Amino acid sequence: MPTFTDMTKCDGCGECVDICPSDIMHIDPVYRRSYNIEPNFCWECYSCVKACPQNAIDVRGYADFAPLGHKVRVLREPEKGVISWKIRYRDGRLKEFTFPIRTTPWGSTKAAQDDAKPDLSALNSQLLAHEPEALHIDALPTIRRA
């Protein structure tokens, strides 16, 4: 289900070029609009659809897999912490879903170096970062030697 760009909405900002994991969203040098240079390599990950400030990118289903005429739209609102999906079936049925995308504020995840410096003698143990506390059990399981 490769992406395609609505050229009347796209303003050529390049957010999709930046975010595409496959590097297949490019800006057409003549028309200055984005387009999918290699639809066969598209993962349908929707990263560009979510990133597009103009909502100019859509995903087209393969005709043998998804009947023509349907529509899947997504609105990601990171500042509200929700993502909303709107699924329109070919027969006109509409389904809408809204899901939370995180429970904590953006920017609140601590970087590794912002944690208290660990005792480096623990490097010789089998524990990883934040263990054993984060395991929520008393100790890291180990194999008992017979």
Add this chain to the structure above:
Amino acid sequence: MARRTKFVDSDILVIGGGFGGCGAAYEARYWGRDLKIVLVEKANVERSGAVAQGLSAINCYMGMQWGENQPEDFVKYARGDLMGLVREDLVYDIARHVDSTVHKFEEWGLPILKNPQTGRYLREGKWQIMIHGESYKPKSPRPRESPPPRSTTGSW
């Protein structure tokens, strides 16, 4: 197009910025505060790798805190699933560490669905737990967290 080669020195080089690479870089920085750690990724780390699009499940969680599964159980499962062709020591090691990783992700803000009666994570299989993982990757820790991605606005 002319390509330029840029040389970068590092103490630890992580190749690939998917979840595995990001985890390795995090672990390296946790222990090695003064090291120069370089993570190399061909795309935007925010959405690169196999979980670019987000996930609706974590496919491996023991639930050792509730006695649901033990690492030995997972080794048995993986051995059967892969017809014996597994490094059992590595499978065991992944299984015994995975719970702490999941717990950190919940602390960082990953919504995990829970049974309101028991408070345990909801499962959709013996090993799977259910999450709202759209921003699984974008919210994972980074050296200095960048501002949230630009919001999409406008009407559908």
